[in-house]
Every structure is written in structure tokens, then in C-alpha cells.
Amino acid sequence: MVDFLIIGLGLAGISFCEQLQSQGKSLKVISDGSQQSSMVAGGLYNPVILKRFTLAWQAKEQINMAMPFYENLENKLGTKLDYKVPVFRRFTTIEEQNKWFEACDKPGLDYFLLPKVIQNTNDNLDAAYGFGEVRFTGRIDTKELLRQYKKYLISKDLFIYDALHYDELKLFEDYVSYKKLKARHVIFAEGFGLKQNPFFNYLPLNGTKGELLTIKAPKLKEKSVIKSSVFIIPLGDDLYRIGATYKWKDKTNKPTEASKTELLDKLQTLLKCEYQVVEHVAGVRPTVTDRRPLVGRHPEHYNLYVLNGFGSRGVLIAPYASKQLLDYILHNSPLDEEMDIVRFTKKHYLS
Secondary structure (H helix, E strand, C coil), X not given: CEEEEXXXXXXXXXXXXXXXXXXXXXEEEEECCCCCCCCXXXXXXXXXXXXXXXXXXXXXXXXXXXXXXXXXXXXHHCCCCEEECCEEEECCCHHHHHHHHHHHCCCCHHHXXXXXCECCCCCCECCCCCEEEECCCEEECHHHHHHHHHHHHHHCCCEEECCCCHHHEEECCCCEEECCEEEEEEEECCHHHHHHCCCCCXXXXXXXXXXXXXXXXXXXXXXXXXECCCEEEXXXXXXXXXXXXXXXXXXXXXXXXXXXXXXXXXXXXXXXXXXXXXXXXXXXXXXXXXXXXXXXXXXXXXXXXXXXXXCCCHHHHHHHHHHHHHHHHHHCXXXXXXXXXHHHHHXXXXX
């Protein structure tokens, strides 16, 4: 018998595995790789919502936890994952510059925003009004993280490549059995796959499709992340990731021409050099109606838990939410009320 069975190996699943191993708990992971959100993510971590110049939820606590978390993973896996890079928010009017300076004076935001306008020095970018710089930002190579972590789990015989068959999950008072496996606790970290989960599909997980492009632009020579109507993330070797779209109706992982055109039209207002599209990917982000994660214990089945709903901020939220969930299970520490699924029990489960 293992202590924990984890279903899903995205940012949520990996983060929870790491918390378990730091506490000496035994585990197995089951995943079929069907959920693409973590795999195709831009990987950007940024504590500020740049559309509105507001601080993201629990941003400072999350970034303080995430930075050593990814550094430890780099050491453990022997691979580079965390690329520290500033985010430059492009201004399009004097009014936007003024709003930036107002935001710089707000408690909390003043820690992350530099109170000056940075003039554009790149002839291949259209940015006459300059940029505002956000501190403590960067990019996690999520694709490499998932690839290397899966390889690590396989080497330790902790990974099972399989689609979970929910009807084969048998619930007992002190444990759960699945085929030949027995586990004291099951953690569902399935991303948008939660919609098919008969235990937790009552939760209001909407799912938002996102599409990203990778372009090759040899003349651009930009080292910072540029955020405008789209973001431009430098990947090295003259490659840049462009994103992202937000679509609420289409729930497939299939890239579309419409979203590609949308991204390229927006890019055209920003870029003044030639480029070539070399990749186009899509995934469904696990988003929630109230924009908070879904974390906690099932209302009736006390050895089933959910770790989900990180939306587009999984890089920062995953380590924070995973630690809270494990502390809750092992020590009965309270979960942050804003992400505890108890908030939906009355309306969505008991009704």
C-alpha cells in the first residue's frame, strides 16, 4: 500500500509529488498525458495582472515559495528550468503611463513595479510610449519540466501510463484500491480532465482554451518578455513564444486557424521585423468561475482530494496550493478559504 495515489502529472501533480517526497511519503502517479495545459503553457510567472495593474491573488506568498521550489527541482533533475527575465509592459498612451505610476504607489504593487518609464531601444518593436518593468518575473520551461519529471518517476518505478477508469476505483474506510494498487489517499490533479471525474465533476470548472505560437525572428534580438495585446517570450535561438488566446466555448486541444490569425493580427501591431511561425499549440486551462483554485477533500469520501483550477497561473499557484493541501491532510491545517472546495458544497453538491 502507498500513502498517496496521484492522478495527473501536470504542474499540480508534480508539485504535490515534491511535497510528498519532502515529507517521506510513498506515492504512485497515474497519467495518460491527455491534458495538454501544462505541456503547452507559456510558463511565464508574473505576480501582476498587467491588464488592470493589480496584484495577482496571494502573489508575494506564492512567488516566495515558488522560487526555491523550482531551484530545488533544477538540482534534482539536473536540468535548467527557471529563466529569470524581466517583463516589460508596453504603454500605448500617456494615460497608461500615468496609471502605471499610480499603481507603483499602491502597497504590495510597489514591491513589484519599477516607478519609471523605460524607453524602447529595439527598432523592431513599435513602442513609442515605452514600457513599465515588472520585477521578480521569469519563465519556467514547463515542457522540459514535465518531460524530465516523468522520466524521474519512471526511473523510481513510481509512474503508471494509463487512463484512469473511475469504475475500477473501489472505496473503503481507510484506503482506496485501483486494480492491484492500494492507497490511503487519492489526489485528483487532472486539469480539465476533472469534467469526466464522477466524484468531483460537480465543481464549477469551466475550462478556457488557450493557443500559442512559436515564431522564429532572427532580427528581433529581444531578451525581455514584452507584454502588450499579446506577450512575446524569448526562448533563445531567435525563437519567441506568442500568446495567448482565451476561448470559452471550444474545449478541444486542437489548434485553430481563427486563433492563429487573431494572434498574428495582434503581433503585427507590435513587431516591425519579419518572422516565421514554426509551431502552433493549444490546451484547455482549468479555470474556475470565481478565479480561485479547487483544493480540498470530497464532501463524503474522505480519502479523495482535488488539486485543480489553477487557470493560467499554475507555475506560481501549484507549489503554494500543494503545500497547503498536504498540510491539511497530514496535520489538519486549515486551507485558504478562497480555494477550499467547501465553498461550493452547498450550492453545487448538496443542491
